[in-house]
Amino acid sequence: MISEITGELRRVQQDRVQLGCGSVTYEILVPASDISQLQAGIGEQITFHTIFDLEGDATRGGLTPRLIGFLRPEDKRFFQLFITVKGIGPKRALRALVEPTGQIAAAIESKNTRFLVALPEIGKRTAEQIVAELAGKMTEFAMEAGPRHLAAASHTMGEIEAIEGAIQLGIARVEAERLLDRAKQVDPENAAPESLLREMLRLRSARV
Secondary structure: OOOEEEEEEEEEOOOEEEEEEOOEEEEEEOOHHHHHHHHOOOOOEEEEEEEEEEEEEHHHOEEEEEEEEEOOHHHHHHHHHHOOOOOOOHHHHHHHOOOOHHHHHHHHHOOOHHHHHOOOOOOHHHHHHHHHHHOOOOHHHHHHHOHHHHHHOOOOHHHHHHHHHHHHOOOOHHHHHHHHHHHHHHOOOOOOHHHHHHHHHHHHHHHO
């Protein structure tokens, strides 16, 4: 079993990477949340914590081997628990993990199904199934993620997008969180990320 692999990151695609190890190039499936970070690391030496998986139906003679890789060992452990939920296979799980695993773990622990439903591939029934099967088992991952992810789990996806938009404009995350709180106080019904971000920027300009 290949549990860890290090090599030169040669190519990053939508859901996978090409990792060169000497004269051999491995194709590794990766979670959606790591793609942007990996794109910035092309040409660098990268270590992936991997799971060897066989896709297909053995009774029909069609098994395809594949490597699934994670930048952090805790993400690998989270994934191994996540795919124990009925109906969530490895590929579906990889597409669903568009947010950091610590943030998703915190949402599971707080039974925030609204947050989970906003993830790709996760409907209302699946979100409820995830909470039913995994709540109480995610504390380790939520704690490893740190206070930022624990706090973010209480936000809607629109609020998270507004925060990330503010960060991209050069605003520190701590300040962005405070501005979001103030924007929600001004209009509690305001849920659209673009509208929230405009209000956050207005409040910041008014303060300056």
